[in-house]
Amino acid sequence: MADRTKVVSRRMRPAKSPLSLEVIISTALDVLAKDGTAGLSLRRVATALDTGPASLYVYLENLDELHALMVDQALAAVRLPKAGGASRRPWSSRLKALLRSYFSTLCKRPGLAELALSTIACGPNSIRIWERLLDLLKEGGVDDTRAAWGVDLLTLYVTAIAAEQSHPDAKVDGLSRVKKALSTVSADAFPLVFAFREALTSGSGEARSDWALDVIIGGIAAQPRTKDDNP
Amino acid sequence: MADRTKVVSRRMRPAKSPLSLEVIISTALDVLAKDGTAGLSLRRVATALDTGPASLYVYLENLDELHALMVDQALAAVRLPKAGGASRRPWSSRLKALLRSYFSTLCKRPGLAELALSTIACGPNSIRIWERLLDLLKEGGVDDTRAAWGVDLLTLYVTAIAAEQSHPDAKVDGLSRVKKALSTVSADAFPLVFAFREALTSGSGEARSDWALDVIIGGIAAQPRTKDDNP
DNA sequence: ACCTGAACACCGTTCAAGT
DNA sequence: ACCTGAACACCGTTCAAGT
Numbered sequence: 001m002a003d004r005t006k007v008v009s010r011r012m013r014p015a016k017s018p019l020s021l022e023v024i025i026s027t028a029l030d031v032l033a034k035d036g037t038a039g040l041s042l043r044r045v046a047t048a049l050d051t052g053p054a055s056l057y058v059y060l061e062n063l064d065e066l067h068a069l070m071v072d073q074a075l076a077a078v079r080l081p082k083a084g085g086a087s088r089r090p091w092s093s094r095l096k097a098l099l100r101s102y103f104s105t106l107c108k109r110p111g112l113a114e115l116a117l118s119t120i121a122c123g124p125n126s127i128r129i130w131e132r133l134l135d136l137l138k139e140g141g142v143d144d145t146r147a148a149w150g151v152d153l154l155t156l157y158v159t160a161i162a163a164e165q166s167h168p169d170a171k172v173d174g175l176s177r178v179k180k181a182l183s184t185v186s187a188d189a190f191p192l193v194f195a196f197r198e199a200l201t202s203g204s205g206e207a208r209s210d211w212a213l214d215v216i217i218g219g220i221a222a223q224p225r226t227k228d229d230n231p
Numbered sequence: 232m233a234d235r236t237k238v239v240s241r242r243m244r245p246a247k248s249p250l251s252l253e254v255i256i257s258t259a260l261d262v263l264a265k266d267g268t269a270g271l272s273l274r275r276v277a278t279a280l281d282t283g284p285a286s287l288y289v290y291l292e293n294l295d296e297l298h299a300l301m302v303d304q305a306l307a308a309v310r311l312p313k314a315g316g317a318s319r320r321p322w323s324s325r326l327k328a329l330l331r332s333y334f335s336t337l338c339k340r341p342g343l344a345e346l347a348l349s350t351i352a353c354g355p356n357s358i359r360i361w362e363r364l365l366d367l368l369k370e371g372g373v374d375d376t377r378a379a380w381g382v383d384l385l386t387l388y389v390t391a392i393a394a395e396q397s398h399p400d401a402k403v404d405g406l407s408r409v410k411k412a413l414s415t416v417s418a419d420a421f422p423l424v425f426a427f428r429e430a431l432t433s434g435s436g437e438a439r440s441d442w443a444l445d446v447i448i449g450g451i452a453a454q455p456r457t458k459d460d461n462p
Numbered sequence: 463a464c465c466t467g468a469a470c471a472c473c474g475t476t477c478a479a480g481t
Numbered sequence: 482a483c484c485t486g487a488a489c490a491c492c493g494t495t496c497a498a499g500t
Contacts, residue, residue: 216447
C-alpha cells in the first residue's frame with residue numbers, strides 16, 4: 001500500500017509553475033490555438049493551469065481584459081520597419097510592409113483576428129505600432145488629423161479582413177454561407193451580383209488585403225493638405 | 232373561488248400570436264434594443280415569446296443563423312440611391328449616400344453593428360445592396376475584379392467603424408479604455424502617440440467615417456485600369 | 463496576498479414526449 | 482408539423498473560507 005500520508009499537494013510539485021499574468025496569457029493563447037474561439041473560456045484556461053476558475057480573478061478583472069491582453073501579447077510579433085529617412089525604400093512601401101506583418105500576425109493563430117475585432121487593443125504593443133504608423137504617415141506628408149484617423153482606418157481594416165479571412169463561417173457542405181447564397185442568386189433579379197458571383201469570393205486574403213492597402217494608402221496620400229499648402 | 236376548470240392554455244389567448252420566423256426575428260431585435268448585445272440570448276427571445284427555448288429550433292438551425300437573419304432584416308432599412316445615369320449627381324456621391332445610410336442603419340440599433348461584424352450577412356437585403364454597389368462602382372469605371380473587392384472593402388469598413396463607434400468599451404470612470412491608455416503614454420517613449428493623443432480619439436463617428444469613405448472611394452477610383460486601357 | 467471549492471445565475475442545444 | 486419541459490454540458494463571476 002502506498003503511504004498516503006506522504007502525498008503532497010499538486011501545487012508543491014516541481015513541474016507546477018506558479019500563477020502569473022504571463023503564464024495565464026500564454027496558456028490562454030495555447031487554449032485558443034488548440035480549441036479555437038468557441039473553445040476559449042476562463043474555465044478552460046483555469047483547467048489547463050490546473051486550478052479553479054476563481055484563481056484567475058486575482059490577476060484579471062474579467063474575460064474581456066484577458067482577451068485584450070492576449071491580443072496585445074500576440075501583437076508583439078509584428079515587425080516594424082526602419083523609421084525616419086534611414087531607409088531608401090519609400091514610406092508607403094514600408095507602411096505596407098508593417099501592415100502586412102500585422103495582417104499575417106493576426107492570421108497566424110486561428111481565432112486571434114476575431115478576438116482583436118471584438119476588443120479594443122490598446123496595450124503597449126498596440127501603442128508601439130501606432131507610433132510607427134504615425135511616423136510613416138507623417139513622413140508621407142499626411143497632415144495630423146488625417147494621420148491619426150489613418151492609423152485607425154488602417155489597423156481596423158487589416159483586423160477586419162484578417163477576421164473575415166479566418167472566420168469558421170459555419171461551412172455547410174464544404175461551401176461557405178456566402179458562396180451558397182451567391183449560387184442561388186437569380187440573374188434576373190440581381191444581374192450584377194450574378195455576373196460577379198465568382199469575383200465576389202475570388203482571390204486570396206493576402207491579394208485582397210494587399211490591394212486594399214494600396215487603395216487606402218493611395219487614398220490617404222492623395223487627400224488634399226488642409227494646412228501646410230501655399231499661404 | 233375561481234373556477235379553475237375554466238382556465239384555458241395561455242397559447243389559446245387571443246393576444247398570443249403564433250410562432251414564425253418573422254416574429255422571432257422582430258422579437259430578437261426588440262430584445263437587442265432593450266438588453267443590448269450581452270443580453271441577447273435564445274432563451275431571452277423565447278421568454279419574450281412566452282415559450283421555451285426549444286421551440287425556436289423549429290425555425291432556426293442555431294443562434295448564428297438568428298444573428299444573420301437579424302442583421303439582414305435590419306439592412307432592409309438601407310436606402311438605395313437611383314441607379315444608372317438617371318441621376319445628375321456623380322456616381323461617387325450616390326455611392327457615399329448609400330454607405331452613409333448603411334452606416335446609420337447599423338448605428339440606429341445599439342449592438343447591431345457588433346452583430347453584423349460577427350456574422351457574415353448574405354441574405355436578400357445584403358444582396359440587394361451589393362447589386363447597387365456594383366452598379367455604382369461600374370458606373371465609376373472601376374474594373375470587374377476591383378469592383379467586387381470594393382464591395383467587400385466598403386461594407387466591411389463601414390460595418391467595422393459602426394461597431395467601433397457603438398462599442399460599450401467597458402467605460403472605466405467615464406473614460407474609454409483607449410483614452411485611459413493614451414493618457415498614460417510617456418512623451419519620451421512614444422513622442423508621436425503622445426503628441427497625437429487628442430487627434431487619435433477626436434472626431435465624431437460620422438466625420439471619421441465620411442473621411443474614410445472619401446479615402447477609400449477616391450483610392451478605388453484612382454486605381455489603374457487593368458484591362459480597358461489603350462492596347 | 464494568493465489561492466480555492468462551491469455556489470449562483472445564467473448559456474446553447476438536444477431529446478423524448480405531447481398535440 | 483409544431484410545440485414543449487426537462488435535461489445535458491457548459492458558461493462568467495462572486496464569495497466565504499483557507500493558507
